[in-house]
Amino acid sequence: MPQSKAYDQAIGHLLAFRPDVVDSTGQAMAADPDDIMARALRAYLGLMSSERGDAMSAWRYIQPLSGRNDQEARHLAAIRAWVEGDWHAASRILDEQLAEHPADFMALAVGHQLDFFLGEAGNLRDRVGRSLIHLDPGHPARGYLKGMEAFGLEESGDYAAAEAAGLEALDLNSDDVWANHAVAHVMEMQGRVADGIAFLDARKPHWSGDNLLNIHTSWHRAIFALEGETPTEALALFDEVMGGPDALAAALPMVDGTSLLWRLHLDGVDVGGRWGAMADAWAEKDTSPWYVFNDLHALLALIGAERMEAARALVARQEDLIRTQGTTGTNPLAVASAGLAVARGLLAFGERDFAAAVTHLAPVRHQLSIFGGSHAQRDVFQRTLVVAAVRSGQSALARNLCNERLSLRPTSVWAGLRLTEVGA
Numbered sequence: 001m002p003q004s005k006a007y008d009q010a011i012g013h014l015l016a017f018r019p020d021v022v023d024s025t026g027q028a029m030a031a032d033p034d035d036i037m038a039r040a041l042r043a044y045l046g047l048m049s050s051e052r053g054d055a056m057s058a059w060r061y062i063q064p065l066s067g068r069n070d071q072e073a074r075h076l077a078a079i080r081a082w083v084e085g086d087w088h089a090a091s092r093i094l095d096e097q098l099a100e101h102p103a104d105f106m107a108l109a110v111g112h113q114l115d116f117f118l119g120e121a122g123n124l125r126d127r128v129g130r131s132l133i134h135l136d137p138g139h140p141a142r143g144y145l146k147g148m149e150a151f152g153l154e155e156s157g158d159y160a161a162a163e164a165a166g167l168e169a170l171d172l173n174s175d176d177v178w179a180n181h182a183v184a185h186v187m188e189m190q191g192r193v194a195d196g197i198a199f200l201d202a203r204k205p206h207w208s209g210d211n212l213l214n215i216h217t218s219w220h221r222a223i224f225a226l227e228g229e230t231p232t233e234a235l236a237l238f239d240e241v242m243g244g245p246d247a248l249a250a251a252l253p254m255v256d257g258t259s260l261l262w263r264l265h266l267d268g269v270d271v272g273g274r275w276g277a278m279a280d281a282w283a284e285k286d287t288s289p290w291y292v293f294n295d296l297h298a299l300l301a302l303i304g305a306e307r308m309e310a311a312r313a314l315v316a317r318q319e320d321l322i323r324t325q326g327t328t329g330t331n332p333l334a335v336a337s338a339g340l341a342v343a344r345g346l347l348a349f350g351e352r353d354f355a356a357a358v359t360h361l362a363p364v365r366h367q368l369s370i371f372g373g374s375h376a377q378r379d380v381f382q383r384t385l386v387v388a389a390v391r392s393g394q395s396a397l398a399r400n401l402c403n404e405r406l407s408l409r410p411t412s413v414w415a416g417l418r419l420t421e422v423g424a
């Protein structure tokens, strides 16, 4: 079924991470109220915010509908599965759709974000690869697919191929913020701090404008600053970008801001009243468990703001979730597999029981991908374990963890500093 021009424009905005995707999707729905693909896109936009409230609002767009063909039926089924808490089923249905329609860019872009939320690095790479192979080399969307592939390759550890794919994507679309971000990830994972700073600063006009990744890219710039031992610069970026009202309104940028503050906190930097504002922002959100990756960041903010009663209540909600739902559903499975252990570890860290923090965090440190996010984002929990090992006097463990980091990134200043703290 041919789609309207308005729908095609919305998909273009989706691939380019343009915030006007919301308006253009609305225009596509207005142009054709029976356009199920447009209504599905609107529902996906809510789901991709990763917030429970937005996810529930997805019903509003699709509730009475049934698909008039396999494509529409699959999208409606994927949305229903996701809203009902089975993110894995949504991901599988989108793969089935892509097997039939490899150039369904809504299925591809949404599936790519689902792979990210689910921490499934292999499919983050391969879902894109399977579609790319069908695409005409001159297709206008090819660059955006290369940018997606770059991120999947990076999360899969194939850094050379990731950087090449990301730079190819940027040659095709210099404002491709997802490809730009993938290249920054490569430099982060390889410990190329000077390269990362130079790359992001030189390309700043291309990523810092009106797009859905500007705050997150600023976070990447800030963590390069931290590794480059310029915490004042990182704090300035927080104040300029991550502490602003737009960033404190949505969970995904709040994850970035919280993660930066916690890294500064681990490094002994006093971030002052910033924790209070961040904890207030998290308190505005629906606190029912929906995506534990976000909940863990909310917990960091509560601990940072020394709101320990609220922090304990958040951990208790995760325990209740497992008690009542077991491992049925994607989020309960993530909580049971690693999320709850991390939450207990962070809480122990906040209570200055660093030995208990190690006891909770160490056994799950290789399982963190189950609750999603990127390697770079999950590193906030790995760093917490390192600091807990140092502060609890577990020198052998601390040395091992630091040496592990140095074996992957020999130039890591942060790991080197922690090693000197345990007398290595």
Ligand SMILES: [Fe+2]
Pocket: 181, 185, 216, 220, 374, 376
């Ligand atoms: Fe990132």
